[in-house]
Amino acid sequence: MKQKSILILLLDLFKFLNKKRKLQVFLIFFLAIFSAFAELITIGSLIPFVDLMLEPKRLFNYPLLENLFSFIEINNLEDIMIFMTIIFIFLIIVSTLIKIYIAYFSIAVVHGIGHDLSVSIFKNTIYQPYEFHVNNNSSKTIVNLSRAGASIGILHLIIQSFVSIVLSISIIFILLYIDLKLTIIGGSTLVSFYVLISLFFKRKLFLNSFQISQNEKSRVKNMQESIGGIRETIIGNMYNTFLNNFRKVDWSMNKALIKNALMLILPSNLIMMIATTSLTILIFYKSFGNNSLVNSLPIIAGLILGAQKIIPQLQIVYGSWSKAQGNYKIIEEVLFILNKFKSNIKITKSSLQKMAFNKEIRVKSLSFKHQNSKKNIFENISFVIKKNHIVGISGSTGCGKSTLLDCVIGLLSPTSGSIKIDNIGLNKRNIKNWQKNISHVPQFIYLADLSIQENITFGLENSKIDRKKLIESCKIAEIYEFIKSKKGGFNYIVGEKGGRLSGGQKQRIGIARALYLDKELLILDESTNALDDKTEEKILNNLKKFKKGTTIIHITHKKNLTKYFDSHFSFSKNRFKKLK
Incomplete structure (x- = not known):
């Protein structure tokens, strides 16, 4: 050239x-x-x-x-x-x-x-x-x-x-x-x-x-x-x-x-x-x-x-x-x-309407592979998630659990198959409407070098923060007692990337952030793996008790959490199997 x-x-x-x-x-x-x-x-x-x-x-x-x-x-x-x-x-x-x-x-x-x-x-x-x-x-x-x-x-x-x-x-x-x-x-x-x-x-x-x-x-x-x-x-x-x-x-x-x-x-x-x-x-x-x-x-x-x-x-x-x-x-x-x-830029307005989610998420014959890759990460997967259910997905590392969820929440486009919300197929035109329903907690939580409050309410001005909702979210995430123990409380500065906190503390702040958003679908993508069993079970109990109107998808390696799930799926060697 x-x-x-x-x-x-x-x-x-x-x-x-x-x-x-x-x-x-x-x-x-x-x-x-x-x-x-x-x-x-x-x-x-x-x-x-x-x-x-x-x-x-x-x-x-x-x-x-x-x-x-x-x-x-x-x-x-x-x-x-x-x-x-x-x-x-x-x-x-x-x-x-x-x-x-x-x-x-x-x-x-x-x-x-x-x-x-x-x-x-x-x-x-x-x-x-x-x-x-x-x-x-x-x-x-x-x-x-x-x-x-x-x-x-x-x-x-x-x-x-x-x-x-x-x-x-x-x-x-x-x-x-x-x-x-x-x-x-x-x-x-x-x-x-x-x-x-x-x-x-x-x-x-x-x-x-x-x-x-x-x-x-x-x-x-x-x-x-x-x-x-x-x-x-x-x-x-x-x-x-x-x-x-x-x-x-x-x-x-x-x-x-x-x-x-x-x-x-x-x-x-x-x-x-x-x-x-x-x-x-x-x-x-x-x-x-x-x-x-x-x-x-x-x-x-x-x-x-x-x-x-x-x-x-x-x-x-x-x-x-x-x-x-x-x-x-x-x-x-x-x-x-x-x-x-x-040409790829499509600015979305903050006033975008939420996509209706009243019944279920239906995944049918879903397959995915990355660009320039010949091999599918997973293929021909089908399942249904009912509204207001807590759903567990477990499986070995690298089997495609997080990638599957990335397709469900619209971050990735599947190679084939369909995802329907109340019988309406997800596509490029309505994906942003669907994402208005979702809060997501990843395994590795990003925290800015700001206060705990600023990291939970992320971008909100002080005058717009709902204090009652903030405390409630922290209590459900089992982080409120820790916050009270710190000098400055909610104003405690966490350091760059949360460097002044432990892995478990960061994950609980991430969960509190997602809960504060109060969305209809909560994704926990291995976001409790740094917690001890007792704290993890307390959080799941709290979610079951206080977030009954929320659909929760929890990705985990632990099989002993089945009792907290309404449905439980297992991912193994490209096979997706319902356990409960």
């Missing part, structure tokens, strides 16, 4: 901007033209200013200025010089203020665009089907979000480069007026130099962008694995393994960044050397002859100011291009995420 040019990639990225952002970008371009006009006047006014400072009588060489001073009745040469100085300073201040405002407006717009892209990438990622998240490493998601942040810097440079192009063109026009021959020679040399060096570095920058992208992913993955499994890291004394991996990928990424930085600053230093040398030769040449240097000073001053302004602008254009080229893979991956996932 042919590699797209960086300009095409940036134009593709521009298509994802909303109307407001596009309008703001065009406004920046308009302001750039206005700034260029101000710059034009500033440089153009330098020559008569220097000329008058050297010899006030040369005013008569500028009929326009002579007529202006006659009109405003300023005839004294000293007053004319003061007036010209004030005007020149005023033009410099106005030109600078315009550039400052453009810089401020550009930064605000670019960060607004970066925010929009970050939100789009996060939305496009989080709304993906469950199987997508199962098949993709979370470090990849984190890196993808950081891509939007990197895009901010690139977009800022690109907008700056357009402003610089407009300014450069205006400066070149005034310099052509000052000295046609020198401007053509100098301008051609500058542009040719930047074009040649860009072509020379293009391939190197692209290869570096690929290296930076790959190493950044590996870097984040290494950090996640080492810190995420910190117990294993400490007990297994695996510090050096992770540290060496981190050192290797981080240095590899930084070497590529060093090369890119060098390729970015090299041209400006060479250009300044060439420009300074050329100016020295010009002054030396003009110094021969009667008053040749003195007569040429206004023109030389104009050329110096023009060069002093145009070289940084050309460097910005080159720097923007090299930075964009050096981040080619990042821009490409941002576009990939925005393009690939956009």
